[in-house]
Amino acid sequence: MLRFLPIVVAVALLAGCREEEADTDAVKRGLKVHEIAEFERSQTRRFPGVLEPADLTVLSFEIGGKLAAFNLDVGQGIVAGEVVARLDPETLRLQVETAEAAVAQAEASARNAAETLARQEALLERGTTTRVVVDDVRAQADAAAASLTQAEKSLEAAEETLGKAELRAPFDGIVNSVEATSYATVAAGTPIATVYSTEAFEVSFSVGFDAASALVVGTPAQVRLADRPDIALAAVVGEIGARADAVSSFPIVLRLKDTHPLLKAGMAVEAAIDFPLPAREGYPVPLSAIIKDGRSGSPGDAETPARAGVFVFDVTSSTVKRREVTVGGIRENMIVVVEGLSSGDLVASAGVSFLKDGQEVRLLDPGE
Template sequence: MKRILILGITFALAGCLDEEKKTADAPIRGLKTHLVADTQRATVRRFPSVLEPTSLNVLSFDTSGKLLEVDLQVGQRVDAGEVLARLDPEAFKIQIANSEAGVRAAQAAYASALETLARQQELFKSGTITKVALDNAKTGVVTDKAQLEQAEASLGAAKDDLAKAVLVVPFDSILNAVEVQSFQTVSTGTPIVSLYAPDAFEVSFSVNFDMISQLVVGTPASVRLADRPDLVLRGVVSELGSRADAVSSFPVVVTLDEADPILKAGMAVEVAIELPLPKEQGFSIPLTAIIMEGDIADRAGPGAAQVFAYEPDTSTVKRRKIQIAGVRENALLVIDGLEAGDRIASAGVSFLRDGQEVKLIEAAD
């Protein structure tokens, strides 16, 4: 029995020695760190949106008629004074010809009435006719003169209609939509095209209450094109909705202060607005430093997180709670939990554990 007990103790001691040997032989993990030194005083919030024209103008004819061929394309650039569409002028020319004939007939009737009045006046002086006959001659002159004026007005309206049969561009524009087809009959006011100025754009999006309370009209913004990330344009907050268009969602409009020839309505953009941090300053750390545990999906907003801080006295890493204020240029802004000069693990965080001994192999300062 004693021999069995001694053997058991011997095996147990041997196992402990083996574990200690394995631990002693285990390699110390190298640690890549980030030096906490970058001070930030603001955070940038980003919002996806779509480029829209500041104003959209719909053009139509001021008269009715049949369209000629329409050769227009959406997105086409047109210059001020350029002809967009025409109505068939034949019907207008016929109306002008008829009106001119009416004017000539009215002129003849008016001239005849004047001659009749002159004769009646002579006859009245000689006592040949009564005053009633003279008055009737005067009435005929007035009536024929009114008919002449009416005929002349009709001729002027017919000529105006012919002039209105041509639709021209009021200013340098981009066609947003073409609402008609060739040879279609249109009425007065029927939309023909819609267009917008190529140098006046805006973007709109919605924000929560905390965001809307920090914005004022005139707040600077920048707008980056999704298809051309290298192109960033200046903008400014031009409108703020005081009433939510959805639950805790307030509309914001940013107007661009500059333009570019490639801009077109409907392009996807990202709006960036810089806001002050909740505290005086924040430290910038890489996204890879965060311990991926818990709900940290909303990295753009305030929230708590954890990192591994390097302890130089013991060459170990310790978990440390931090407070995140937002994101700027793909880096997290920390407003609590870190001090300038701290080093935190910036790579391989998922392989670390609290109190683990590490070897500082690189300092990403």
Template structure:
């Protein structure tokens, strides 16, 4: 009997505790938030270099030891100038051998021609057979063909001898050297790089998402770092078709309009798009929740009765469309309006409809944190 009374008492105490727990309101969680506002997205600038649009790597067509290199980086050259030479001993011997072979073949052809004339005379007098004349003529034709082949070999050898000299195909400035005298260079190995001074491009590396959004012939402003107050205009000329797999940037080339002497080849410049700042709502990437391929934000709604007191409210999950904005921010394309308040931290631990307490130091204007 006593045992039954004890069990009943314990059950009663548990029921009372459950009722008290059910009557206890859930804890209100503090949340960091900001009121979104439309602001201007600053135009991002990039650092690049000035490069020639047309340049070429000069190389020898045959293997050889580099004997001379008459130019260095920064030198100006004209079309036809002698740039470098390689050891031509072997090539010269090959040309001489071809000359000797040609002389031998010509002598054989003259001998065959004399044989044909002699057999024709004998055939006229009736002392030589017709077949002997045919054989003599065939021998002459073979000797004549050998002469033509030897002439072609000599022309080829002399042409190869000309490969020992490397000459500029156009006027320009030397931007790089790839071999030093005494070094053995292979066929096709770059010895000197020559670039035409004009036209010139400003070359920058731009984030993939930003480069993909550029329109053809987008205007840019290009300024030398040594004189940032003297910018010139430029226009988009080329975008690399693929992004660098490591940096996820694309090489962008901007054609310069009437560049001054400040924009010399190899100089450093600052480049930015010549466009007005774009008004938009942007949020830190940490404020946007990604789920199942979609983007969402937590919209904070403050209860009217709590505005003057603890500023309590609740959060609601809302889908939004976003686009990259650079510097760790996302541009809100649709889904949010200016004046709404969103949670900007701890978005992965909130639940739809959860009660929250807006921190007293939260900004009423998200221009600085989530503009």
């Protein structure tokens, strides 16, 4: 019975070797790679912000009075020249009528004074009156003419004031807020509503000193709606604050060059601006290539670039080698590596969490 034991052991060992070989073949993973080829000379930095109207206008009356009933709602669209509110015109109409009566009276007085002057001048020619009397009548005629002119000016002012009882929209836009209610008594300059134009929007946010120093007015940017990421609009840097509004925080204002029917004030947006890389140039690598095992890498800061680990395929040994790289920034869905890679390197771009340093792999065809 014992003479058969070596044979059984040999067969078991042989089977074990075959299983090991099978297991080795089974764990040889297929590797999808990204070939390092193109240079990137900038990084994209993103900033959250809120869409704001570039032109926010406060509507108010130039005169005081009692508001008539009006129906104005936040978000309501208005067109240029549309009446958005009215003052009760009764008092103003009475002022116009009073001014009209004053003009009629002044016209009669001026006409009588002119006729009296003409008669006195005729008497002077016949020698039946004196120069002193004529000069006195002429002064009275001039005063009556001046009173007529003043009455006409008062009538014009009253009519103009009556016209100011209607508050009209200065441009096509949207009602942003309503500050008054129907039948309220308001003074001149009291805010009635605020409106903004849908043709011009801007985004405000703050950046650190390094970012503010790298920007100039006119730098191109892109604004993407948080609720509709598929909508991206071109913008430019319109203002750069020379004074920080907080410690090392400088205000930046982007002006949108494009518009869209869905744009509304107060929408959450993300602004993207390209900044020069700390190094001269870098290589774009998919975000999926970064090794996320916590064994290496650093987030970096304003002075020190970030570090990360990636796997690079070694053609001679068909294995992957772990390599530390320096990250200069992010552009779209790619990181930009400024140190640690060379043109022609093959970087593992998928399944990196299942790889280990020195592991033998099988390079996949691009179509696999």
